[in-house]
Amino acid sequence: MKKRTTNNPRGRNKNVDEDRSKKSGFKTAGSFHKGSGKPGAKRGESKPFGDKPKRSGKSAPKRSMDGKIRLNRFLAQAGICSRREADVLIETGVVEVNKKIVTELGIRIDPQVDVVHYGGEKIKVEGYQYVLLNKPKDFITTSKDPQNRKTVMELISNACIERIYPVGRLDRNTLGLLLFTNDGMLAEKLTHPRNEINKTYQIEVDQTIQGGHMKLMQEGVELDDGFAKVDSIDYADNGTNKSGAVITLHSGRNRIVRRIFEHFDYKVKKLDRIQFASLTKKGLQRGTWRHLTAEEVAFLKSM
Numbered sequence: 001m002k003k004r005t006t007n008n009p010r011g012r013n014k015n016v017d018e019d020r021s022k023k024s025g026f027k028t029a030g031s032f033h034k035g036s037g038k039p040g041a042k043r044g045e046s047k048p049f050g051d052k053p054k055r056s057g058k059s060a061p062k063r064s065m066d067g068k069i070r071l072n073r074f075l076a077q078a079g080i081c082s083r084r085e086a087d088v089l090i091e092t093g094v095v096e097v098n099k100k101i102v103t104e105l106g107i108r109i110d111p112q113v114d115v116v117h118y119g120g121e122k123i124k125v126e127g128y129q130y131v132l133l134n135k136p137k138d139f140i141t142t143s144k145d146p147q148n149r150k151t152v153m154e155l156i157s158n159a160c161i162e163r164i165y166p167v168g169r170l171d172r173n174t175l176g177l178l179l180f181t182n183d184g185m186l187a188e189k190l191t192h193p194r195n196e197i198n199k200t201y202q203i204e205v206d207q208t209i210q211g212g213h214m215k216l217m218q219e220g221v222e223l224d225d226g227f228a229k230v231d232s233i234d235y236a237d238n239g240t241n242k243s244g245a246v247i248t249l250h251s252g253r254n255r256i257v258r259r260i261f262e263h264f265d266y267k268v269k270k271l272d273r274i275q276f277a278s279l280t281k282k283g284l285q286r287g288t289w290r291h292l293t294a295e296e297v298a299f300l301k302s303m
Contacts, residue, residue: 068108071097074116076184078123079165083188094118129160130292131180134284141169141178156180156289167191168276171255176201176273177281180289186301190277196250197303198231200275201257205266208242209235213264217247221263225253228260246274277303 072086075095080086086095093101096117097109109116116123135141139150143165152166164180167187181187190197220229228251236244247257258268274281278299284290292300 068110071095071102071107071109071116072105074109074111075118075123076188079163079182079184079187080118080123082184089118127162128183128297129162129164129181130183130186130297131156131159131164131289132279132284132292133178133180133289134281134286135170135175135178136287137173137175140172141166152178152180155287159289159291168252169254170273171258174258174271174273175286176271177276177279177284178273179276179279179292186297189303190300191252193252195303197252197277198248198250198275199252199273199277200246200248202236202244202246202270202272202274203257203261203268204236204244204270205261205268206243207266209245209266210264213266214245216264217260221260223259223263228253228256230260248275 070083071090072083075081075086075089076083081089087105089095090105090107091103093103095102097107097114099115099117111124133152133156135152135155139152139155141152143151143153145151149172152170156164159180162182164182165187167179167181167190170176170178179190189195214233217230217233220227222228230247230249232248234246235242236246249256257271261268279292279296
């Protein structure tokens, strides 16, 4: 029997069969189907990006007059996955509505009446939470580590009672801003490559950064997994620190900043994400977290 697979921006494929036995949160970099301009487009078709529906900012999914919403949207709003990934789960037969397996795409449910199960657990849309962490070193961005290493979930364990997941990933030795939420739609928006969400890092390396190398980083370099470039780069500390730099880029590929510098034989001593989208570290001490304001959430959704 042929296994269904989902696309992964990192270049790897992951069998959807794994979802039969393991419930997932957000994938750290997101897994998305290519070929359609917007979620809900039929395969082989593309919808324009221009006219995006306005979001109300309320915690519950937007519904029609009869109170029903699409099942894939319900799963996304519950923080299970993106809407496109939800379509794959539905087709695979791992989602139940009122104790019956559903494989038909486009089915609509009433969240107040219908009972949805995935992975053997009842799914419900919780109140949305948005938590920003200033991640310290030696913490892994994962919900659970089989090697029992420290994870970022330990740092935000008392932030809220809802299940929240990291949006994107910072590797173990990288410091800085990491957002957590159970808002699946916003998480997809902030991690999907087409939206080009900016991230800004401050880096320290083992030697003076050559101006010629900085120029090449802006023009782009060829890495093992393809072409990569930074949007902007300047010396740190207002230009006085030649072994440090502030870099902005929109790529979310694994360890992308480290690999760009390693391409020029620099050894990274410290890497700190100081801005994610419109969010900054202002007033947020290392290892601490805070809830986003309503204004910050609204701005992220409008990006």
